[in-house]
Amino acid sequence: MTTVTLSRQTGATLWRNIALPLLAILAALLVGALMLALSGFDVAAAYGALWSGIFGNARNIGEALLRATPLILVGAGIAIAFRCGIWNIGAEGQFYMGAAAGAFVGLQAGALSPWLAIPTALLAGALCGGLWAAIAGWLKVRLGLNEVVTTIMLNYIAIGIVGYLVTGPMQEASRYNPQTDEIAAGMVLPRLLPGMRVHAGFLLALLLPVLASILLFRTPWGFALRAVGYNPVAAQHAGIRVNRQYVLAISLSGALAGVAGAVEVLGVIGRLYENISPGYGFTGIAVSLLAANHPIGVIFSGLLFGALTTGAELMQLTAQIPSSMTFILQGLIIAFLVSFRALQGRVWPRG
Amino acid sequence: MEWLIGLQALLQATVRMAAPLTFTAVGETYGERAGVINIGLEGLMLIGAVTAYAVAFASGNVWLGVFAAGLAAATFGVLFGVVTITLGANQIVAGAALNLIGLGLSSFIYRAFFGSVTNRAIQPLETVKIPLLNQIPVVGPVLFEQNLLVYAALLLAPLAALVLNRTMLGLALRSVGEHPKATATAGLSVIGLRYAAVAFGGMMAGIGGAYLSVAYANQFVENMVAGRGFIALAIVVFGRWSPLGALWASLLFGFTFALQLRLQAQSIPIAYQFLQILPYVATIVAMILLRGQSAQPKALGVPYTERT
Amino acid sequence: MLTTSKRAWGLVMLLMVVALLVGACAGVNAPAAAPAENGAPAAAAFKVGLVHPSPVTDAWSGQAYAAIERMRDELGAEIANVEVGDPAGYEKAFSDFASQGYTLVIGHGFQYQDAAAKVSPDFPDTYFTTVGGDKTTANFAPIDLVPGYMQALYAMGVMAGEVSQTKQAAGFTLENPATKLPLEGFRQGFESIPGNTFSMIVLRDGNDVGAGKEAALQAMAGGADILIANANLAGDGVLQAVAEQGDDTVFAIGTIGDQTSKAPQNILASAPLNIPQALFAVAQAAKDGSFQGNSVRQFTVNDAGVYPFVYNPALAGIVTPEMQALVDETIAKLKAGEITVEMPQ
Incomplete structure (x- = not known):
């Protein structure tokens, strides 16, 4: 499967990275408008609400950043795995394992200084998410099991384990609801700006993709990882230990999904329960692919998806548009962008 | 005798649960053998489920619904083909888009057109007993007292295997997935064969989805596919890209799923979550036990252009 | 990878940051207009907002929607509803309603209690309630329908226990106290004979009708002849399996709404949860200002009209007047405290 590489010419790159996404968004909105009109909805009211749902006030903007945070973190992780040619469909499970670990530390470490406890919780999330992903990596390189299958299965298993934890060993003291107690107040990630819910986790969502990008494109290890993704046989001949790259790449990918889970628990939810992810692991795949598996690009595609989710809520409230419109728009944007990119490659073949 | 009745119920459930997975996985097996991977099966199944329900509700004819579901999902399969085969876009990306569109569109259609309908049930497909054969103990009720779509699923797999392995069309499809350039040199249309494969894959996923809304249930429920599209994707790989392998893998999955429900019904003193994950653990364990040479088509996921 | 592409990315970032800042400035100006809207009309209009987890076409959220429709018709409320299934969006949904001057905001499920507890102190002029939950603040008081529903289903369990020939029943539920605990009440009633x-089957996905149907078929094969589902739409699959099984020796009890139409020949009775009735009192209190914060309003069978029973006339031969009298007698004993339904461990 091909990885999309950035074009050599600045003009072409600008066109590819700015104009094409904007065109894709426009095309998706047009098709969406047609659908809404055909179903008898007021298109102007709908899109007006979508706009003000995103930019209407400071709180909404903060909300878009908040909703983008887990998508960016998960997406950046997926980008690393996909760049290495290992198809990690298991970010959802890795997210849950990270969330469980983050909640565990959040519940236990309240007495410690937050400066120590919060990083510990995030690291625990990364560790658990990474280890969970490493299972699939290990099964691939040692037993030859296809990671597409194992990661999908491990998603269900992880969710089952979290379900067990919140009704068993980690259930709240009153043993009533299937959830843990709330994490200690000192463990809650601080908010960044007054009047907005966006929290310190968003800074991680800006920082970690940059680190991932440096790692991928500026270090020998990143080069080896991408070489494996580009052609594992050639990489093997060049002396790269392919299997090790696979396991490392998927572990790192899982670690980022795990951090996302821990951040969601510490920053937004405040405890663990079974349905904390509305499919971030799967949406994260789309977010990464939309950014051509470039961790920095993931920041923007994550923001776009987060904004659409936020805007759709007002669209639902004021114009009665079913919330599923978000998924349609997201899917159309990806479909158009990938088509435009492919078209562009045909019209101006890369030299 | 009681355990025999229990076993019979378990196996009947196995076959019923395997049917939608078999349709979808056999269709996808064809697509992948022709070199096109479509991870958008969940979306296609949802499109099939909502179309079948809507058409059956409006026309009063369930079979018209199933037909329309196959057609609608095949159309989306062709659109997927335009993006991936003609334009040569990344197949994983396009498949991810298809999942989102299918999820969104199926709920959107249902809410826009059925949101205010109060009695939303339709008459589901009836069980058709095959005389004499259904008298065989255990096997009879399991294999010969099902609805017509289940029979279709059971026949589809061997038929698809036959076509793939023993006919010119099958040979052409397989060679497109292994050596597209050689196929083109032999005078066959790579593009045409791949379009046929994704359209067929779409149609099968659509029928798999239709099974859920009009044969299994008698209504459409948002997100009712509940991950079966992803399971089918796993089944294609687990079944080593063979239609019969897909059938066996679907049956294994159906059996373990039915078994965990049965164990819960028997009040086994194990946390039910550990029973719920049984099908997923069993799949991994089975893959470990049955591991061997990968049969992945060589050109899987690689767009074909005349230039390269 | 190449310096030119790096520059391009830099430019993209710059543009996005500018766009965000412009948006933010435009946004920061907006709330300046909001307070006027916030303060003035609070006394004028009675507005009720509903946050619910699933489409209003399903049984659970449909009940809440019926509740606000009744508030509109009988209390003249302006109503609005929003479906929010994504936990990260709960708080925003509550604060959106509150900041628009809504008098009462209802969260339809225990899962909304954290968000209501967090948001309510910021909006002292708005009342908050959730259906389920035990958290409270000065202007947030949840209602808890579970204790009464456990009692109501206990009575149904006693009746079903008399009807059952195989002396086995099965319940189908989701991992959520609002769905699971009422069936524990049913268990105690059924097993009082x-x-x-009684065995309980927990389903993974409330939308998976197929899994509900299979679970019911397995339970029937295991000998259960009384089935009760409290599992949202997956419960429809259970009732469908009962309706299709052909012989009339297996029966079901309907929950949440009157479900007779889903298996007309097999539903002995339904035990609807009259959520509109329960929420109506809350809305009245919010309208006349007598809303009590810092408390959980627990409903029991002593609350008139919240836990009705609907018997299926087609099965009058089984649910005889004597049988109905047994149910009434059980309810009377529950009211008098002669029978108590225990919380399971």
């Missing part, structure tokens, strides 16, 4: 056993 010596020799009866």
